[in-house]
Amino acid sequence: xxxxxxxxxxxxxxxxxxVHIEDRGYQLGDGVYEVCxxxxxxxxxxxxxxxxxxxxxxxxxxxxPIAPGALRFVFAEMLRRNRxxxxxxxxxxxxxxxxxxxxxPERPVEPSIVITVRGLDPRKAIEAAxxxxxxxxxxxxxxxxVDIKTIGLLPNVLARQAAKxxxxxxxxxxxxxxxxxxxxxxxxxIVTRDGKLxxxxxxxxxxxxxxxxxxxxxxxxxxxxxxxRAFSVAEAQAASEAFLTSATQTVMPVVRxxxxxxxxxxxxxxxxxxxxxxxxxxxIGPKLL
Ligand code: PDD
Numbered sequence: 001x002x003x004x005x006x007x008x009x010x011x012x013x014x015x016x017x018x019v020h021i022e023d024r025g026y027q028l029g030d031g032v033y034e035v036c037x038x039x040x041x042x043x044x045x046x047x048x049x050x051x052x053x054x055x056x057x058x059x060x061x062x063x064x065p066i067a068p069g070a071l072r073f074v075f076a077e078m079l080r081r082n083r084x085x086x087x088x089x090x091x092x093x094x095x096x097x098x099x100x101x102x103x104x105p106e107r108p109v110e111p112s113i114v115i116t117v118r119g120l121d122p123r124k125a126i127e128a129a130x131x132x133x134x135x136x137x138x139x140x141x142x143x144x145x146v147d148i149k150t151i152g153l154l155p156n157v158l159a160r161q162a163a164k165x166x167x168x169x170x171x172x173x174x175x176x177x178x179x180x181x182x183x184x185x186x187x188x189x190i191v192t193r194d195g196k197l198x199x200x201x202x203x204x205x206x207x208x209x210x211x212x213x214x215x216x217x218x219x220x221x222x223x224x225x226x227x228x229r230a231f232s233v234a235e236a237q238a239a240s241e242a243f244l245t246s247a248t249q250t251v252m253p254v255v256r257x258x259x260x261x262x263x264x265x266x267x268x269x270x271x272x273x274x275x276x277x278x279x280x281x282x283x284i285g286p287k288l289l
Contacts, residue, residue, distance in 0.1 A: 004081040006074055006115035011081055014116070023112050025094030028102065029152035031112075032056035033092040035247050037120070041085040041289035043075060044247070044282050048210045052149060053091070059148045061104070062095050065111040076288035078117050085289055087117045088248055092151060125249070129275060132253035132267045133169035133244075137233050138162055140173035140181045140205075147204045156184040170244070172233075172257070179230035181205050183244045186252070187212040190231055190262075191241035191270045198239075201228040211245040211278075218274050218281045233257065241268030243275075251275035 003014035024030035034053045037044040050068050057064055066074070075089060096109035142155045159171035163184070172188055173181045180188055181200065187209040189199040197219050202208040219226045236242050240263040242254040251274045253267030 003117075004078065006078055006113070008110075008112055008114075011077065017114070017116075019094075019112055019114065020097040022100060023094055023097050024105075025092065025112065025151055027100050029150065030060070031092055031094030031151045032060060032062070032149050033090065033151050034149065036089045036091070037247050037250075038075075038079065038085065038087050038089060038117070038288070039279065039284065041079060041287040043072070043089075043285040043288065044279070045210050045214065046072070046285045047283060048213065049247075052208070052210065053093070056149045057093060059145070060095070060150070062093060062111050065093055065113045072285075072288070074115060078115060079289050082117050084117055084119055086120045086122060088120055090114075090116045090118065094151070128249075129252055129267065129272075132255035134167075134256035134259075135170045135172050135183070135244075135254055136163050136166050136168045137172045137174045137180070137258055140175050142173070145204050146182075146207055147202070149207060159184040168256070170254075172236075174233055175205065175230075177230075178232045178234075180233060180236060181230075182207065182209075183246070186244035186246035186249065188236075188244050188254070189215070189242065190236050190239035191268060192235075193238075193240050195225070195240075195270070197224055197226045197270070198231050199226075199228060200230045209245055209247075211247055211250060214278065214282050215245050215251060215274055218277045221281065222273065222277065224270065237262060239263065241271050243267075243271040250278050 004011050005014050005017035007017050034049050036049045092114045094112045096111050098105035098109050138159045163171040171184045175181050182188055237257050237260045242262045244252050253271045255265050
């Protein structure tokens, strides 16, 4: 069976799924997105993802093209039609199709919505987390509102590519004062030598990650001490553990930063604990299948 995509109200075979060449997402990066995990047929943290989608849309003054209830129906239909129950859902909304002009279209247009699913192999994720990932650091040269989850990801693309070319898995952005902001597609954390979890507080300089929010709850429930503050690259390299959080990777150990081993150079016990506990704290919705 071929994969199915959802494009502007229609379920279409993946290979035939198209948007117009004058879609403002395609021409101007004028849109937002969400990535959400589906685990055993149930949405993970749907409420928070929908709330963030609404916030991103509101920030760009794009209207929500579908009611949250109807959206859940579309998600369910996508799982059914793609016969998949462990996957990532990608949802993108752009301002719509209009003659190219930087200002908003004079006559209102319908936003465009595209949804795709991609299989997640839980075994591969376990294997990756058992080893951990290495990261490089790059200057954070993004715009000042990265708290909005826009599809304009060029600095993130170049950062990830630089990482790949240097034999690392990912890149961490570093601000002008030498403090780590976040990863190319994740939030970042360290565990200090005296066992404190440290992560940067939400601001316009980072995306307020859903996984980060849940991981904070896990930390609290495990009575781990948590400091929300920025940390430097040197502090991270000298930490006893480091990890990143995102919907695609949940809690992923970081074992090398710019070639320097973090702690023992292997995934640490607190990171492992948070990873194991993560789905117990996340809001798991009803089964959609
Ligand atoms: N990215 N920071 C950035 C820049 C991100 O792109 C992401 C997620 C996060 C973590 O957010 P969350 O925990 O809500 O997934 C932080 C998604 C997964 C992506 O672009 O694929």
